[in-house]
Amino acid sequence: MIGAVYCPTSLEALWPLLADGAHVLAGGTDLLVAKRGPASCAVALLEGIGELAGISEGDGLIRLGAMASHATLARHPLVRQHLAVLALALETLGSPPIRAMGTLGGNIATASPAGDTLPALLALNARLELASAKGRRVVPLADFLLGPGRTALAAGEIIAAVVVAPPAPAALQHFEKIGRRDALAIAVASLAAVIATDAAGTVTEARLAVGSLAPTARRLPAAEAALTGQRLNRESLTRAAAAIREAVSPMTDVRASAAYRRQAAGNLLLRLTPQP
Amino acid sequence: MSATIRLQLTLNGVATSLDVRPGRRAIDVLRDDLGLTAAKESCGSGECGACSILVNGEVRLSCLMLAAQLDGKDVVTAEGLGTAAAPHPVQAAFAAHGAVQCGYCTPGMTVAAVDLLARQPDPDREQVRRALSGNLCRCTGYGKIVDAVLAAAKTMAEEKS
Numbered sequence A: 001m002i003g004a005v006y007c008p009t010s011l012e013a014l015w016p017l018l019a020d021g022a023h024v025l026a027g028g029t030d031l032l033v034a035k036r037g038p039a040s041c042a043v044a045l046l047e048g049i050g051e052l053a054g055i056s057e058g059d060g061l062i063r064l065g066a067m068a069s070h071a072t073l074a075r076h077p078l079v080r081q082h083l084a085v086l087a088l089a090l091e092t093l094g095s096p097p098i099r100a101m102g103t104l105g106g107n108i109a110t111a112s113p114a115g116d117t118l119p120a121l122l123a124l125n126a127r128l129e130l131a132s133a134k135g136r137r138v139v140p141l142a143d144f145l146l147g148p149g150r151t152a153l154a155a156g157e158i159i160a161a162v163v164v165a166p167p168a169p170a171a172l173q174h175f176e177k178i179g180r181r182d183a184l185a186i187a188v189a190s191l192a193a194v195i196a197t198d199a200a201g202t203v204t205e206a207r208l209a210v211g212s213l214a215p216t217a218r219r220l221p222a223a224e225a226a227l228t229g230q231r232l233n234r235e236s237l238t239r240a241a242a243a244i245r246e247a248v249s250p251m252t253d254v255r256a257s258a259a260y261r262r263q264a265a266g267n268l269l270l271r272l273t274p275q276p
Numbered sequence B: 001m002s003a004t005i006r007l008q009l010t011l012n013g014v015a016t017s018l019d020v021r022p023g024r025r026a027i028d029v030l031r032d033d034l035g036l037t038a039a040k041e042s043c044g045s046g047e048c049g050a051c052s053i054l055v056n057g058e059v060r061l062s063c064l065m066l067a068a069q070l071d072g073k074d075v076v077t078a079e080g081l082g083t084a085a086a087p088h089p090v091q092a093a094f095a096a097h098g099a100v101q102c103g104y105c106t107p108g109m110t111v112a113a114v115d116l117l118a119r120q121p122d123p124d125r126e127q128v129r130r131a132l133s134g135n136l137c138r139c140t141g142y143g144k145i146v147d148a149v150l151a152a153a154k155t156m157a158e159e160k161s
C-alpha cells in the first residue's frame, strides 16, 4: 500500500524526498501493479516536474524527457522522422491507455528483459542523462542495464532524459516483436535494427539488439559483424541470423520455450530480406 | 496511517473537494467515497480497461492511479458523458447497436471511444479496433461495439454540421 504521496514541482524539491526514502512514481503502470501488497512506502510523483517531460533537438542530438509518455513519443514528429525504430517499438507496447500513462523513463528503470523501448534504444546507441542532488552524469544505456530489474541507477538518482544521435536519414530502421496476441502482449522475442548502407548498398554500420532473449535487452556484436561490409540479401541475413541464434540465451517460461525463442530470434532478422 | 489531503478537482463538470488518504487508488475514491460506480474494477492491473476515466480529456486507468493524482484535474467518468435521459451520442449508439450485453465493459468502452473521437472524429474500422484494444469485453465479440463507435462518429459529425 502507498503511504504518503508527494508532488514536487522541481528537481530541487525532489532530492530531499528521495533522501528520505520516497520512491519515484512516473506513469504508475509498473509500480502500482507491483505495489498492491502490504509493503507501505512513500512515493514522489514526477508528473509535476515540467523539465522532465520535454522532447527537443539541439547540437545534432535528440533529447527525450524521461516523463514523456509512450503515446506522446510515438506521435512526436522528431521521433517519427528520425527515430523510426523507437516509434515502431512504442506502437507495440501495451495498449492505448498503457501508452498514454506509461513513460520512457519508467520503461528503462524497470529494466525488464521484455521492455519494448530497450532494444530500440540500444540500436540507436542511446545514452541516459541521470540526475541527482550531486549533479548529472551521462551513461550509455548498454552500461545501465545490469540484469532483470537491475540497473546502474544510484540511490537518490533518477533518469532525467534519453539522448540520441539520429541515424543517417537513409539508414534502415526496423522493429519486430512476437507476442501471444496483437495488443497487450509482452514480447516473446523482439529485434531492433538500425542499418546504414553506402550508395552501393554495402552495409557500413549494423546495429542489432534483441529483447526477451537474454537477462537484459542487449546488442549482438557477432551478428552485426556478419552484416558489416556485406550487401543486405538472403545470404548475408541468413549468416547474421545464425549468429543471433548463437548469441542469445533465452529462457523457457509460460509464454514460450527457449528453443522457440532462439529460432524466432533469427527469423525476425530474415524479415529484412529485400523483396526481389 | 498517513494523514489525509484535500483533493480539489472538477468531477463530471462540477468543482469538487474531498479529504482522502493520498495513497488510495483513484478507482476506490471514485466508487467508495463518491459513489460513482460506472468505472469498474475488473483486473486491477491495467489489462482490461473497465476502470477507464478521462483525466484532462485523455484516457487513464483509474486502477493504476493514486487519489493524489486527481488533484487539480478535470476528471470525467462514464456518468459524466451523459445520462439515461440525455445520453452521449456514443452511449446512445451503444444502446441502439446492441453493443451492451452484461454492461461491465461498457463504461470503459464508451470512455475510450469518446477519447478516440475527440482526436480522430472520422476513424475507420481498424482505427476503432486499435483504439479499443486496451478494453476487454467478454460478451459481445466486439463487432457490435465497433459498429456503435462508427455510428456515433457519424452522428457527431452530423450534429456538428
Ligand SMILES: Cc1cc2nc3c(=O)[nH]c(=O)nc-3n(C[C@H](O)[C@H](O)[C@H](O)COP(=O)(O)OP(=O)(O)OC[C@H]3O[C@@H](n4cnc5c(N)ncnc54)[C@H](O)[C@@H]3O)c2cc1C
Binding pocket: A023, A024, A025, A026, A027, A028, A029, A030, A031, A032, A033, A046, A066, A067, A092, A093, A094, A095, A098, A101, A102, A103, A104, A105, A106, A107, A108, A109, A110, A114, A115, A116, A117, A153, A157, A158, A159, A160, A184, A185, A186, A187, B045, B046, B047
Ligand atoms: C497491462 C500492461 C501491459 C504492459 N505491456 C507492456 C509491453 O507490452 N511492453 C513493455 O515494455 N512494457 C509493458 N508494460 C510495462 C509498463 O507499462 C512500462 O514498463 C512502462 O513504461 C513503465 O513506465 P511508468 O512510467 O508507468 O513507470 P512507473 O510504474 O511509474 O515506474 C516503474 C519503476 O521505474 C521507476 N522510475 C520511473 N521513472 C523513473 C525515472 N525517471 N527515473 C528513475 N526511476 C524511475 C519507478 O520508481 C518504478 O520503480 C505493461 C504494463 C501493464 C500494466
Ligand code: FES
Binding pocket: B040, B041, B042, B043, B044, B045, B046, B047, B048, B049, B050, B051, B052, B061, B062, B063, B064
Ligand atoms: S481494472 Fe483497471 S484496467 Fe482492469
Ligand code: FES
Binding pocket: B099, B100, B101, B102, B103, B104, B105, B106, B136, B137, B138, B139, B140
Ligand atoms: S458487455 Fe459484458 S463484458 Fe462487454
